[in-house]
Amino acid sequence: MKVRTRMAPSPTGDMHVGSLAITLKNYAFARRHHGQFILRIEDTDKVREVDDGIEAIQRILKQYSLDWDEGPNVGGKFGPYIQSQRLAIYQEKAEELIAKGKAYHCFCTRERLQEVKEKQQAEKTPPKYDGFCRNLSSEEVKKKLDQKIESVIRLKVPENKEIKFIDLIRGEIVVNSDTVNDQVLMKSDGYPTYHLAVVVDDHLMEITHIMRGEEWISSTPKHILLYEAFDWELPIFAHIPIFLNPDGKGKMSKRKGTVSAQSFLDRGYLPEALLNFFMILGWARPDDVEIMSMVDYIERFDPADVSSKSVVFDIKKLDWINGIYIRKLESSELKQKIEKFLPNDFPKDKLDSILILVRERLERLSDIEELTSFFYRDIQLHDDAKKMLLKKSNVEEVLTQIEQTKSQLLEIEDWNTANIEEAVRKLQENKEWKKNQFFMMLRVAVTGRKATPPLFETIEIIGKKFTLERLNQAIKFLSN
RNA sequence: GGCCCCAUCGUCUAGCGGUUAGGACACCAGGUUCUCAUCCUGGCAGCCAGAGUUCGAUUCUCUGUGGGGUCACCA
Numbered sequence: 001m002k003v004r005t006r007m008a009p010s011p012t013g014d015m016h017v018g019s020l021a022i023t024l025k026n027y028a029f030a031r032r033h034h035g036q037f038i039l040r041i042e043d044t045d046k047v048r049e050v051d052d053g054i055e056a057i058q059r060i061l062k063q064y065s066l067d068w069d070e071g072p073n074v075g076g077k078f079g080p081y082i083q084s085q086r087l088a089i090y091q092e093k094a095e096e097l098i099a100k101g102k103a104y105h106c107f108c109t110r111e112r113l114q115e116v117k118e119k120q121q122a123e124k125t126p127p128k129y130d131g132f133c134r135n136l137s138s139e140e141v142k143k144k145l146d147q148k149i150e151s152v153i154r155l156k157v158p159e160n161k162e163i164k165f166i167d168l169i170r171g172e173i174v175v176n177s178d179t180v181n182d183q184v185l186m187k188s189d190g191y192p193t194y195h196l197a198v199v200v201d202d203h204l205m206e207i208t209h210i211m212r213g214e215e216w217i218s219s220t221p222k223h224i225l226l227y228e229a230f231d232w233e234l235p236i237f238a239h240i241p242i243f244l245n246p247d248g249k250g251k252m253s254k255r256k257g258t259v260s261a262q263s264f265l266d267r268g269y270l271p272e273a274l275l276n277f278f279m280i281l282g283w284a285r286p287d288d289v290e291i292m293s294m295v296d297y298i299e300r301f302d303p304a305d306v307s308s309k310s311v312v313f314d315i316k317k318l319d320w321i322n323g324i325y326i327r328k329l330e331s332s333e334l335k336q337k338i339e340k341f342l343p344n345d346f347p348k349d350k351l352d353s354i355l356i357l358v359r360e361r362l363e364r365l366s367d368i369e370e371l372t373s374f375f376y377r378d379i380q381l382h383d384d385a386k387k388m389l390l391k392k393s394n395v396e397e398v399l400t401q402i403e404q405t406k407s408q409l410l411e412i413e414d415w416n417t418a419n420i421e422e423a424v425r426k427l428q429e430n431k432e433w434k435k436n437q438f439f440m441m442l443r444v445a446v447t448g449r450k451a452t453p454p455l456f457e458t459i460e461i462i463g464k465k466f467t468l469e470r471l472n473q474a475i476k477f478l479s480n
Numbered sequence: 481g482g483c484c485c486c487a488u489c490g491u492c493u494a495g496c497g498g499u500u501a502g503g504a505c506a507c508c509a510g511g512u513u514c515u516c517a518u519c520c521u522g523g524c525a526g527c528c529a530g531a532g533u534u535c536g537a538u539u540c541u542c543u544g545u546g547g548g549g550u551c552a553c554c555a
Binding site: 008009010012042044045047048106110113117121124125126127128150152154167170173174175176178179180181183184185186187188189191193194195198213214215216217218219220221239241242244246248249250251280281282283284286288290307308309310311312313314316317318319320321323327358359360361362424425428435436438439440442443444449450451452453454455456 | 482487490491493502503515517547549551552553555
């Protein structure tokens with residue numbers, strides 16, 4: 001099977017994770033069938049375009065290792081791959097449609113359009129272009145064109161016609177053409193709209209499978225009409241369900257959290273982990289295995305197997321996957337990847353030994369600060385700490401315990417885990433203190449927390465000087 | 481509101497007329513353990529509703545309900 005897929009983002013801002021997830025599917029399917037994955041930049045909206053947008057798209061895709069076979073900076077025989085460099089093509093195709101009677105010039109002002117819309121809203125009829133310019137004579141059109149009256153080109157949607165297409169995921173979808181608007185194809189600034197450009201380019205670039213977000217279903221009839229008007233063969237459509245907000249309400253949006261593909265990297269998610277999460281969101285392997293490599297995925301992914309329902313973006317599951325990927329990293333890889341999440345005051349010389357202790361506790365790389373700050377920052381003991389220190393005991397006993405631990409630790413010459421453990425355990429055994437109470441008390445005194453990595457290793461890293469200081473701090477705290 | 485799409489545990493998903501409705505995350509309990517985490521064991525929890533088709537519907541059809549998308553010279 002010949003397969004050519006594409007991703008066609010517009011440079012209007014940070015790439016949304018939903019786009020990234022769809023990119024993954026296009027990428028994997030093309031790879032699976034030894035086809036091509038094309039990156040095409042749809043920069044036809046000059047108003048919303050942002051500086052650096054085109055570069056940013058390429059940068060983020062590279063960070064997620066989704067490379068393209070044809071596209072900007074790579075080339076290919078169907079270029080250029082940036083739509084603003086293809087304006088002549090769209091112009092020509094639009095003219096062709098007019099010549100065929102499938103499209104027409106429209107000279108309506110925005111004001112008139114606005115009035116029509118308001119009137120329709122007031123009458124509660126569906127807002128639609130009223131066809132005012134649909135049947136202008138060629139003389140009238142020519143005259144207005146000569147007068148340089150601003151105009152657009154609209155699609156001449158046939159009346160009361162069934163428009164049918166097959167969606168790979170949902171099956172046949174039928175829409176009556178009366179519900180389709182006479183869509184603008186060419187804007188007055190000479191740029192095509194998405195609808196014209198996408199159809200022209202997908203055809204010219206010989207795209208075989210269009211995998212795009214579900215939000216495009218309702219405009220697909222317009223595209224079908226265009227393919228028919230041009231007498232072009234239809235590609236295969238697969239509309240991928242969209243992501244819902246974690247609360248299940250509405251399309252995943254900025255309002256309810258950070259949604260850019262970049263932001264997940266910034267928050268300490270590994271690219272492979274996010275991608276793996278996308279793989280199993282709305283799609284499952286027959287053997288139910290959920291953690292898989294890109295190679296595994298490419299071997300199996302078929303858009304026809306994608307679930308047809310919108311899916312909730314479950315951060316908890318992502319966290320779980322991310323934790324697995326972090327634990328799978330080699331120490332050297334983890335060290336290198338976590339570098340940029342280390343706070344400035346992090347003692348780099350202790351990084352190796354600290355990482356050994358916390359690596360299986362990391363869900364995101366960015367957890368490192370929260371998980372390890374007590375190793376190198378002063379700790380504060382508050383009311384909560386008091387409760388924890390005195391749990392299952394009383395002030396006198398705890399003070400005694402701390403004092404005696406202090407003197408034991410003081411005697412240690414060679415400050416290492418084994419010696420610390422021996423000293424502390426012996427003390428506990430000789431005095432017959434309750435294990436749980438004593439160790440928890442010590443943990444809180446030394447770290448200020450009740451959940452930490454193993455105590456003796458932790459004490460070793462904190463160091464003799466600071467450990468003793470903290471014990472003194474605890475004594476003072478309890479004596480007040 | 482019109483049009484379109486969708487509907488299995490809280491979440492993701494398997495199922496494709498006859499199953500004790502399976503798995504994963506989350507949650508809970510137990511084990512390991514100095515706490516947490518990891519790891520292991522177990523548990524809780526689901527077919528939106530109503531008709532119809534059928535010997536038999538989670539599965540097919542219709543209606544309802546609910547959710548979502550879309551109605552721009554934005555993509």
